Amino acid sequence: MSAVQPGYAPPSRPDQQATGRHRQRWLVVVTVVWAVLLAGLTWWSVRHDPPTVKEQRSLDRAGPVVDRAIGELSAAIGAAGVPALLPDRLARDCRVTPLERGADLERGIEVAIAGDDARAVLRQVADRLPARWRAGVSTYDGEPLLRADAGDFVAVEGRPGGPGRVLLTAATGCRPLGAGYRPPAADAAAESAALARVLDRWGGATGAVQVLTAPCPGGGTARTARGEAAAPADERLGPAFGAGAAPVVDSVDRYAREGDPAVLAERAGERVRVAVTTGCRS
Template sequence: MLWGVLLAGLAWTSARDDPPTVREQRTLDQAGPIVDSAAGELARAAGPAGLLEVGPARVRSGCRVTPISDGAALRREVGVLAPAGTERAVLTGIADRLPATWRAWVGPGLDGPELRADAGEFVSVEGRPTGDGRVRLTVETGCRPVGSGYTPTSAAAGPEVAGLSLVLTAALKALGQPNPAAPEVVTAPCPGGALARTARSAEPGPVPPAGALAQLAGDAPLLDKPPVYAYRAGDVTVLAEAGPDDGAVRLAATVGCPD
């Protein structure tokens, strides 16, 4: 009897005090800060000149943690410039600048080179070419209990956001949208304490005439591979992309982590 009471007490103490040892025990709210920090690490590793955009958090509900328990998965993406033929070099450079504890490596994949890394706490990182002059880096939790849920960090107003809005407004005007709505802003925390930011046009614009953004790009775009176009305006990168269904143009203006 005494032995049974002792075992029950030890089990309760372990459940209360010991960290979980498998992904399914870590909730989405616990994983959220790790995912956000990982996105910031990827933005820093890409470098200000290579970073194209910081994607918002996406929560996919309805997966199964166990046969009788529902869960959700959290995912973020980071877009990086990688002209054709440089994809492996870009991914290798990013892997070399990631924390050593991530054990990042680049190897062959089904459609080209792939980056894989472990951001800790069962948060995986992958990167692969998209075939249009970019590589897409993803951070994902896999299915886990929701807990209190993921709460994104709000982007506080400030000179950085105002600067992004000005650049975005100039691009929207060139595309024939003189009175754009307030942009949607997403952030990722840089390792040094700053924030990488992306401001997105709230509404897609009409299909632009050829060369509509060329003047703003100074005829020196970073990427000109329809339906994708990117250029630099000072320390801001502007990405324009036509939607696959409606052809409407979506704009994003991004400033990365400091060097």
């Protein structure tokens, strides 16, 4: 037996070297197979598994959910007040992750109500929303707050929006932009014509008219035409709308009445903002 000199590893026998190379080859093969399998599973998941978190559902997928939620809210309002669709708000400065920017879409409905009992109106709306939304009204900072889940991580809220007003919203939260948000096709010829007749009483529209729509749960669409005109500060708003249903609100600065279409007007400085709306029927 030969002595092993201190500080040196004993030489490997030829059979040991072959075994080591064989093990390394198998490790390489196993690693390659695992990488291919992982890539295949990732490809399958991306194409077949539904997204499981909000950050995976881009705005082009979440936008239609918001539109349908606004339609559901329109139908749920019923006779609780006079509704008008609000322009959508699209914020592009949010971050999905620290490295990825996204966008946040919010759509809403303002509702003029008789009196100031916003909690009762919110409860009526919550009771008429789909059961799967799990809608409820609680108290937050001393005020009533409606919360519901429209699905696909779209949050629905309702709260007082000032005296005699309730604000209902549906929002995506921050999402990857994807192909972006495309509002529903806007066709509100009757509402636009009624708006024009009112604004002509004050010299016509002073800016562009906005047309907003949302799909109704039972078919059809909710439609709002919005515009503004100059009006004398001491002139009541009601006479400009002629005869019709009894107004829900009738003051120097605000006017709202139900109908087909419904009308909502509010003074803002030297101008009057008017919304003419046909809502969804429950």
